[in-house]
Amino acid sequence: MEYSVRVKCRKMLESALQMDDLDDLAEGSGHIKNLAFQLEQAIYDELYDLEVKYKNRIRSRLSNLRDPKNPGLRDKFLRGIISPKQLAKMTPEEMASDELKQMRQQFVQDSIHKAQKAEMAQGTKTDLFKCSRCKKRNCVQLHTQDGDEPIMTFVMCEECGNRWKT
Template identity: 65%
Template sequence: MSMEIRIKCREMLATALKSGNMPPGCGDPDDMAAKLEDAIYGDLNGCKVKYKNRIRSRLANLRDPKNPELRQKFLLGQITPEELSKMTPEEMASDDMKQMRQKYVQDSINAAQMAKVQGTKTDQFKCERCDKRNCSQLHIRDGDEPIITFVICDECGNRWKS
């Protein structure tokens, strides 16, 4: 990997670190960018494609206006260059994004569990997809929320809330 590419990457990282408000007591963005680039380069042993992808990922996350905490924590030394160089997208995400991902995971788990649970057979509902009345219903209540009825067509697998 040419030194020119590495210098350009350091400059881009420094620019990303300088975007936005600089927290009091933070480190020198140029120095921190150089340390981050060194950590990325050392971790990937000069593999050009992976190196560039990792640099792009760090740039996007450090510039993200919805995630100023990552940039601030790095500038204040709460996240080391070595840690940031190896963080996954999930680890770099903002708290809001982490909560949203957790909700999606929980919703997926609930949907998968519902598929395995046998509901009560009923002919009260008519499937909009196949027009049959061969359904199962499942009642779910979460805390003080009202009861939600999920209906699954046993013929075609269509699902809906009633």
């Protein structure tokens, strides 16, 4: 039973690696079959069983290798830039296309910027402070006091987002 599941997974991986035009890969289908074998073996070696984690890992690799919006992953794997052991352990974030990685990074940056702005929105605009990064005086200050501790003043530059404590 175990052997047949692994053979089926290898065939599915091999199918996911197939390309319309194999002319630029001298080894052709033998190379692809070997890579599929090595990838499945690397996944099995890491997880040691055919339970849910193994099957989910295989599904994840199949999905990412078949993704028409991410041909770079398959290409890098076929050309040896990414080894079977590396691909076996990659996270979804690492397998994502460059475009998706950029979108995620932009989303994170936007979220951080919005959170900083919301936090400082309750502060007071001031030109008493000069930003050490951009040298402008367009700042917001916020005073906080926690229990019996002294009042702390936080300043954020509205031009570049630089933050500091005074």
